[in-house]
Amino acid sequence: MVTTDVPDIARVREVPRTVKDTASYTVFRVVNACVLLIICGVTLYPFVNLAAKAFSSQGYIMAGQVNLWPRGFNLTTLEWLAQQERFWTGYGNTIIQTVGGTTIAMVLTTTMAYALAKKHLKGRGIVVAMVVVTMFFNGGLIPNYLLITNLGFKNTVWAIIIPNAISAFNLLVMKAFFENFPSELEEAAAIDGMTTYGIFFRIVLPLSKAVIATMILFYAVFFWNSWFPAMLYLSDADLQPVTLYLRNLLAGASGAGREAGMEEVQIGSNLKAVTMLLTVVPIIAVYPFVQKYFVTGVMLGSVKG
Amino acid sequence: MAPETGTVETVPPARGDDPPAGAPAASRGGGSRPPQQVRNKDTWARALRRDWRLYTFLILPIIYLLIFRYTPMAGNVVAFRRFRPGGSMFGDEWVGLYYFQAFIQDPKFWEVFLNTVILGALTLIVVFPLPIVLALMLNELRSRRFKKFAQTITYLPHFMSMVIVAGFVFELTAINGTINQIISGLGSDPISFMQKAEWFRQIYVSSEIWQTVGFGTILYLAALTTIDDQLYEAARIDGANRWQQTWHITLPGIRPTIVVLLILNIGTFMAVGFEKVLLLYNPLTYPTADVIATYLYRVGINSGSFSYAAAIGLFEAVIGLTLVLSANLIAKRTVGASLW
Numbered sequence: 265m266v267t268t269d270v271p272d273i274a275r276v277r278e279v280p281r282t283v284k285d286t287a288s289y290t291v292f293r294v295v296n297a298c299v300l301l302i303i304c305g306v307t308l309y310p311f312v313n314l315a316a317k318a319f320s321s322q323g324y325i326m327a328g329q330v331n332l333w334p335r336g337f338n339l340t341t342l343e344w345l346a347q348q349e350r351f352w353t354g355y356g357n358t359i360i361q362t363v364g365g366t367t368i369a370m371v372l373t374t375t376m377a378y379a380l381a382k383k384h385l386k387g388r389g390i391v392v393a394m395v396v397v398t399m400f401f402n403g404g405l406i407p408n409y410l411l412i413t414n415l416g417f418k419n420t421v422w423a424i425i426i427p428n429a430i431s432a433f434n435l436l437v438m439k440a441f442f443e444n445f446p447s448e449l450e451e452a453a454a455i456d457g458m459t460t461y462g463i464f465f466r467i468v469l470p471l472s473k474a475v476i477a478t479m480i481l482f483y484a485v486f487f488w489n490s491w492f493p494a495m496l497y498l499s500d501a502d503l504q505p506v507t508l509y510l511r512n513l514l515a516g517a518s519g520a521g522r523e524a525g526m527e528e529v530q531i532g533s534n535l536k537a538v539t540m541l542l543t544v545v546p547i548i549a550v551y552p553f554v555q556k557y558f559v560t561g562v563m564l565g566s567v568k569g
Numbered sequence: 570m571a572p573e574t575g576t577v578e579t580v581p582p583a584r585g586d587d588p589p590a591g592a593p594a595a596s597r598g599g600g601s602r603p604p605q606q607v608r609n610k611d612t613w614a615r616a617l618r619r620d621w622r623l624y625t626f627l628i629l630p631i632i633y634l635l636i637f638r639y640t641p642m643a644g645n646v647v648a649f650r651r652f653r654p655g656g657s658m659f660g661d662e663w664v665g666l667y668y669f670q671a672f673i674q675d676p677k678f679w680e681v682f683l684n685t686v687i688l689g690a691l692t693l694i695v696v697f698p699l700p701i702v703l704a705l706m707l708n709e710l711r712s713r714r715f716k717k718f719a720q721t722i723t724y725l726p727h728f729m730s731m732v733i734v735a736g737f738v739f740e741l742t743a744i745n746g747t748i749n750q751i752i753s754g755l756g757s758d759p760i761s762f763m764q765k766a767e768w769f770r771q772i773y774v775s776s777e778i779w780q781t782v783g784f785g786t787i788l789y790l791a792a793l794t795t796i797d798d799q800l801y802e803a804a805r806i807d808g809a810n811r812w813q814q815t816w817h818i819t820l821p822g823i824r825p826t827i828v829v830l831l832i833l834n835i836g837t838f839m840a841v842g843f844e845k846v847l848l849l850y851n852p853l854t855y856p857t858a859d860v861i862a863t864y865l866y867r868v869g870i871n872s873g874s875f876s877y878a879a880a881i882g883l884f885e886a887v888i889g890l891t892l893v894l895s896a897n898l899i900a901k902r903t904v905g906a907s908l909w
Contacts, residue, residue, distance in 0.1 A: 328745035386616035403641020404882035460622035489730030
């Protein structure tokens with residue numbers, strides 16, 4: 265039995281299995297695969313439905329006939345929205361806030377994680393504790409609001425990009441990654457006369473692309489998606505991100521619908537779909553390319569032997 | 570030699586007859602002095618001299634943490650002091666527990682407290698186990714391509730803005746949305762879900778599942794890869810079927826991961842999806858949807874009662890902290906896995 269088993273395991277390492285599947289296990293595997301397909305379908309459905317509604321005419325949405333495929337294909341709402349200056353201002357603001365926030369966050373997180381990954385660094389424990397405490401206890405909405413207001417950040421881009429510059433979780437993932445970084449490389453560079461700065465920028469960073477890409481993705485997605493800080497601190501519509509534009513549209517459309525009847529709900533429905541689609545497209549477009557990085561990146565930081 | 574040893578006044582050099590040398594000998598001689606104090610001071614100075622470049626990496630982040638993480642923590646003192654608009658962010662005069670008494674006597678507070686606990690419990694009981702199940706299901710797949718495909722798809726919702734998720738919920742539950750089409754197809758009357766308080770919890774939990782379950786599998790899948798294949802081999806030789814292998818090897822293998830994530834989830838028990846509730850609820854659904862966080866948002870930011878809202882927030886944070894500390898302690902005692 266053992267002799268027939270060994271090559272089998274060598275071939276299929278990820279999924280160990282019985283020598284020969286029992287009938288019930290085969291049934292289970294088929295059912296399992298089907299259920300997973302259904303789960304994928306359910307996960308994707310809202311996106312498909314959104315796209316269908318975005319290109320449908322209002323009459324069909326109204327009649328409840330748009331599910332998987334656009335009906336009464338039209339682009340009028342898209343054209344209308346494309347001419348809305350507010351929308352594009354919001355889009356531009358989102359890009360500024362995402363790029364600015366991610367840059368600042370990456371500089372602070374990377375340097376801090378690298379320094380804290382050095383086990384011999386005196387005082388390291390205290391700083392790590394300072395970070396960990398923030399994961400379990402934070403100031404809360406009101407003190408944060410008062411702080412940001414007192415600093416004069418209201419109606420400036422700083423209110424969005426500064427308070428979220430270091431995420432404790434991201435920092436710990438990066439720190440774990442740098443701790444596993446082969447120290448021989450750094451030692452060799454040090455012997456060659458490189459300073460800590462040189463080692464960090466010319467040896468460590470170029471070899472940490474996976475984790476850096478992951479962190480950029482996490483921060484960028486965070487800033488791209490954020491809307492609540494903008495609602496709190498940016499009353500000036502010229503500074504608001506596109507997510508807040510969308511949120512006001514959602515809130516406004518449902519409010520208008522209740523007061524003015526079905527007509528406006530249904531106009532809103534099409535417009536909402538188009539706006540949502542345009543907000544989501546950048547993430548969907550980048551997602552397939554960065555996906556492989558974040559899986560390895562998160563695992564590098566989380567699984568320790 | 571003499572000026573170097575001259576720094577020691579009370580204790581004479583222990584080994585005056587040591588081979589004469591420069592700095593190394595002097596520092597070795599220092600070892601015989603009152604040990605801890607001197608060595609520590611010495612090490613800080615040496616650490617700074619040796620690692621000053623590393624410390625420069627920490628300056629900005631530490632200043633950042635002090636201002637943006639620790640100042641707001643101290644700012645909670647405003648819960649004990651009366652805040653005046655335009656006054657200090659820490660409040661202006663002590664009122665002790667006045668604001669805490671106020672919210673304890675506020676019936677509205679207990680309503681939102683109950684809603685918070687119910688939504689938190691539902692999230693913990695319903696949503697928390699699902700990533701484990703999904704990870705086990707994905708692990709049974711033999712086709713790597715299908716596995717990767719399924720992962721790619723199920724991770725995606727995690728990257729959506731809460732505004733987008735809310736938009737999906739509005740679209741799907743709309744009177745002419747997909748869910749109501751199915752209901753009509755089955756011969757019932759359409760339901761205006763978002764206007765009915767009795768539906769809010771189901772909608773909240775479903776959208777939470779949709780958004781978080783796939784990404785939640787990532788750590789479990791990572792943990793699964795660390796389980797030793799030899800264990801499965803041994804189990805098969807003992808005649809264990811697939812289910813028994815899962816029960817006796819796979820689940821115990823990922824138990825530390827489960828425990829750690831459970832503790833983290835318990836820690837966020839009270840902080841149920843504030844943004845999501847804020848986007849989804851409306852006055853009609855307040856009876857089930859209004860949670861502590863949204864209530865304190867309305868009281869604090871919209872009505873300007875900063876001290877009162879800060880007191881509620883502090884109360885919530887302390888409960889969260891207590892929960893995570895006790896969960897960690899219990900986990901340490903019972904299963905031997907913990908966060909720290």
